[in-house]
Amino acid sequence: MNDDKMTIEELLSDESFINYCKRISPDDIAVWENYIKKNPDRALLIEDAKEQYVQLFNALALADLDEQTARLENSLEQKESTPVVQMEKFEKEKRGKVLPLLLKITAAAIIVAGLFVTINYFVGGRDNRKTYAAVYGERKNIQLPDGSVVTLNAGSNIKINENYGTTTRDVYLEGEAFFEVKHDITRPFIVHTPAMDVKALGTAFNVKAYLNEKNTETSLISGLVEVTLKENNNLKMLLYPNQKIEWQNGNTNAVNSNLTKANKDTHLTDSLPKKLVVTSTGDIKEIAWKENKLMFDDEEFHNIAILLERWYGAKINFKDTAICHYRFTGTYEKEDLNTVLDYLKESKHFNYTIEHGETLTINLSK
Amino acid sequence: MDNDNNLWQGLKQGNKEMFLALYKKYYHTLLFIGVKEMKDAHLVKDIIQQLFLYLWEKRETIQDARDVRSYLITSFLRKLTADWKKSKQSGLLEVVWSSYPDDPQPNPEEKLIRKDEQSHLFKLLMDRINELPNRQKELIILKFYEGLSYQEIVQRTGLSHRTVYNKIHEGLKKLKLDIVKNQHSRSAALLLLLNVLASAATIAMTQKY
Numbered sequence: 383m384n385d386d387k388m389t390i391e392e393l394l395s396d397e398s399f400i401n402y403c404k405r406i407s408p409d410d411i412a413v414w415e416n417y418i419k420k421n422p423d424r425a426l427l428i429e430d431a432k433e434q435y436v437q438l439f440n441a442l443a444l445a446d447l448d449e450q451t452a453r454l455e456n457s458l459e460q461k462e463s464t465p466v467v468q469m470e471k472f473e474k475e476k477r478g479k480v481l482p483l484l485l486k487i488t489a490a491a492i493i494v495a496g497l498f499v500t501i502n503y504f505v506g507g508r509d510n511r512k513t514y515a516a517v518y519g520e521r522k523n524i525q526l527p528d529g530s531v532v533t534l535n536a537g538s539n540i541k542i543n544e545n546y547g548t549t550t551r552d553v554y555l556e557g558e559a560f561f562e563v564k565h566d567i568t569r570p571f572i573v574h575t576p577a578m579d580v581k582a583l584g585t586a587f588n589v590k591a592y593l594n595e596k597n598t599e600t601s602l603i604s605g606l607v608e609v610t611l612k613e614n615n616n617l618k619m620l621l622y623p624n625q626k627i628e629w630q631n632g633n634t635n636a637v638n639s640n641l642t643k644a645n646k647d648t649h650l651t652d653s654l655p656k657k658l659v660v661t662s663t664g665d666i667k668e669i670a671w672k673e674n675k676l677m678f679d680d681e682e683f684h685n686i687a688i689l690l691e692r693w694y695g696a697k698i699n700f701k702d703t704a705i706c707h708y709r710f711t712g713t714y715e716k717e718d719l720n721t722v723l724d725y726l727k728e729s730k731h732f733n734y735t736i737e738h739g740e741t742l743t744i745n746l747s748k
Numbered sequence: 749m750d751n752d753n754n755l756w757q758g759l760k761q762g763n764k765e766m767f768l769a770l771y772k773k774y775y776h777t778l779l780f781i782g783v784k785e786m787k788d789a790h791l792v793k794d795i796i797q798q799l800f801l802y803l804w805e806k807r808e809t810i811q812d813a814r815d816v817r818s819y820l821i822t823s824f825l826r827k828l829t830a831d832w833k834k835s836k837q838s839g840l841l842e843v844v845w846s847s848y849p850d851d852p853q854p855n856p857e858e859k860l861i862r863k864d865e866q867s868h869l870f871k872l873l874m875d876r877i878n879e880l881p882n883r884q885k886e887l888i889i890l891k892f893y894e895g896l897s898y899q900e901i902v903q904r905t906g907l908s909h910r911t912v913y914n915k916i917h918e919g920l921k922k923l924k925l926d927i928v929k930n931q932h933s934r935s936a937a938l939l940l941l942l943n944v945l946a947s948a949a950t951i952a953m954t955q956k957y
Contacts, residue, residue: 391920395913397897404856404895435892438923439860441870441877442893447775450793454771457801458764 388424393431394438403435511554515539519695521671526551529564530571535671536692537592558590560672563605577631579610587621588669594688601626601658601668625655626668665713676714676722683708683726683746694719696742705732705746719744752816760807767807771800774817778824780857780895785828787904789894795827857895876923884919891916 393399401410418425516522516534524532524540528547532540538557546552551571553561563571563582573580575591577598585605591598600609602621609627611617621627658666670677676693678686684706687698696719700706708730714722723734723744737743755773758766775796782792799820803810813819877885887905890896896904901912 391917394892394920395917400892400895404860406856436860436862437869437873438888438892439857440862441873442889443776443857443861444870445874445877446779446893447772450775450797451768451772454797454800455768457797458804 388427390427390431390434393428394435399431400435403432511541511543513539513541516557517695518692521674526553528566528569531562533560533562533672535559535590536695555589555591557592558588558671560586560588560669562586577611577613577629578627579612580607581610582607588672590668596631597628598631599626599628599668601666603666603669619655621655624658624666626658627655670713674715676712678710678712680709680711682706683710686710690719690722694742696744698744698746701745701747702732705748708732753813756813756816759803760810760812762807767800767804770816774820776861777817777855777858778820780855781821782824782828783894783896785825787894787896787900792828796824799824799827873923880919880922884915884922887912887916888919888923 398407398410398413401407402414405411414428418428514522514524514532514534516536516538518537520536522534524534526532526542526546528551530551532553534540535558538555538559540556540559541554543552547569549569551563551566551569552574553572554574556575559573561571561573561582563585571582573582573589575589575598576593577591578600580587580589580600582605585607586603587605587607588601588603589599590601600607600621602623602625604623606623607621609619609621611619611629613629613631619627658668660666665673665675665677667677667679676689678689684700687700690696691698710726710729712722712725714725717725719742720736726732727734731748733747735745735747737745752770752773755766755770759770778796778799779789779792782795783789786792877888880888887901890901890904891898898909898912901907902909905912907915
């Protein structure tokens, strides 16, 4: 630091000078105090640079604090907006209790009626399974008897047996759910779907197995799970955090001779674990729904429509097939269906009309 | 300290504002302790979030904390090391436990923070920072906020020492120049306004006579 044309930028880019500003190194403090003594004409410049450093630090600190506080508030809000439904005792179904609770959860009477039918159907006594369901347009938290928590996405249900937790913890899933499993090494937690079983000891993961979608997938956030591909000779695979596995449903013959070799190979690579991608906003697409985020990434409109139908509990009709193949990318948090459609309309032109019938129907046309 | 206990009681009673105030008060303390341990602010921020969400969930059952600051720092470090071990890189970290809980000294960064003094100026500066190219902005945050050394930034980004230094220097130049330019243009505008007013006054005067 002996050149004549020392600038504030040069001072600030200097590690020793920053240490002096922060007062964390006695050596550096001595160096710079000494320097000021020897170069009194530079004292102002040094003072100015120090001030600039503090300004810069503070601006960054405040901006970060604001951002992080907003993030915390947001998480709190979500925790409140997804009510936890405690699993009741198995023996009796208290209809009178269930109904008012649901009314609180959703004001839409039609949805309550839909669920009522569902519960009635399963409580009909044909088997001893207990069902919990989230209908279109709602998401729900459920606490299982062992303390594990299941977040159900719209249009999904889980069933558990009366003997849940005696030797194993078996859950039967249709649709999509996120599981936070209470650690218990003696009683494995197993999620059953038509195409794959997922076995966990204590872990957090997402399983997506909608009957009307061609893929079944499991994404692991933490812990370790073992996935059994039932349609692939019960092939077992381990999944590590931030990996997912996708399986194309109905490919019963994947390993049998019906497929050509090329096909077989592509299919096998398809079923290898993939890395989960974290977006720049810190979201993971596979579990964004759990954070109340509706997210799609370069997907065709007909697939997005399925998402929207579940999310908003609406029915979507395409009056024009060309629109089906429009591709969109987007993330929405609190927007209503109209707003989302308006946004989409901005990027690729189409028209929509709304019919307010028993369910909300949206017609899309060119 | 008294204030801390109030905030803690507020949290226990489910007062969201007091809970957020507690978070704001200790966010930077925890952040800088965490960043010193693991040099990954992203991860540290996540853990701070998790810690506070946990406190909020368990607010009805948590105990009275004799010393809120020590309590927060200790639970934070515990969580930090547990998560760190999970990520299998535990070899890199030797947390010196005892140095924090018994040490109610604010860390150097905390001393630098001036809570919302001249916040409009910070906002102006922040706007300038946001206008920087992403890489420069990232490096400036690593260097001036998270306090990483050049050596650590080199390891983190894989850029050469020279590149890191040049980009930071370049970024700083832009920040300062931009602010100066902004002040210039503002004084230029003021000058113009004065001129207009002066000429308007002259016109008014000539019309009068």
